[in-house]
Amino acid sequence: MKKGLLLVISGPAGSGKGTVNAHLLKREDFEYSVSATTRAPRPGEVDGVNYHYITKEDFLCRIERGEMLEYTEYCGNYYGTPLKEAEDVLHSGKNLILEIEVEGARNVKAKYPDAVLVMLLPPSYAVQEQRLRGRGTESEQKILERLARAKEEIYCANDYDYVVYNHDGKDAEAAEQILSIISAEHCAVSRNKRIAEDYLGI
Ligand code: 5GP
Numbered sequence: 001m002k003k004g005l006l007l008v009i010s011g012p013a014g015s016g017k018g019t020v021n022a023h024l025l026k027r028e029d030f031e032y033s034v035s036a037t038t039r040a041p042r043p044g045e046v047d048g049v050n051y052h053y054i055t056k057e058d059f060l061c062r063i064e065r066g067e068m069l070e071y072t073e074y075c076g077n078y079y080g081t082p083l084k085e086a087e088d089v090l091h092s093g094k095n096l097i098l099e100i101e102v103e104g105a106r107n108v109k110a111k112y113p114d115a116v117l118v119m120l121l122p123p124s125y126a127v128q129e130q131r132l133r134g135r136g137t138e139s140e141q142k143i144l145e146r147l148a149r150a151k152e153e154i155y156c157a158n159d160y161d162y163v164v165y166n167h168d169g170k171d172a173e174a175a176e177q178i179l180s181i182i183s184a185e186h187c188a189v190s191r192n193k194r195i196a197e198d199y200l201g202i
Contacts, residue, residue, distance in 0.1 A: 004031075004094045005185060006086075006112050008105045009178070011120035012150035014131035016166040016174070017099050020120060023175030024097060031089045033098045036062065039077035042137050052082070070100070070107040075145050079104070095182060102156040109159075116185050118178055119160040123167050125150070 007030075011017045024030045036052040038059050047053050054062075059078045062068055071080030081098055089096045098108065108115050122128040128150060132143050157163055162181050166174040185191065 006115040013146040117160040
């Protein structure tokens with residue numbers, strides 16, 4: 001069976017990662033990696049669906065036991081990708097979406113050079129700020145912290161394989177672009193090592 005593709009989607013707060021991912025996840029060949037985090041759930045978030053909400057002690061134990069594919073500290077909290085869940089999905093042949101920040105993405109690429117890294121961006125920094133304030137889920141201090149972080153992270157976009165812009169009300173189009181990227185990647189010769197053997201049936 002073909003192994004699934006490891007798709008990393010990063011984007012600053014307000015880039016619309018969640019909405020774009022929701023489009024991708026309507027398809028049966030995509031699965032979402034539920035991260036573990038030490039941050040508190042936001043209103044409406046559900047344990048085991050948005051994140052596995054765990055304590056710092058538990059998180060550090062999991063790192064120690066080698067149970068994290070990658071992890072990072074972001075704005076005062078730990079976030080990480082559970083290794084076993086990720087491997088199970090990839091071996092099932094489905095594409096796995098990791099919605100993670102830039103440091104985690106870099107670590108994934110170092111471990112799995114085949115991973116496809118997509119940077120999802122709002123059309124501009126000004127639009128990002130509007131979206132963040134409009135969301136109303138974070139305190140002013142948290143908003144400023146996340147905007148400052150976004151300013152640093154944008155320079156990491158150059159390390160990614162693709163950049164996709166999420167214009168207002170165009171999240172379905174952004175998801176379509178990502179699907180096109182994945183389709184093309186599946187056709188890459190470098191991912192199809194047995195072209196002649198499979199063709200000749202040997
Ligand atoms: P939020 O608190 O807004 O849900 O997430 C904060 C940041 O952490 C986002 O950029 C999100 O993509 C990133 N993030 C979520 N889960 C993980 C993870 O497992 N690993 C890493 N490296 N980043 C994550």
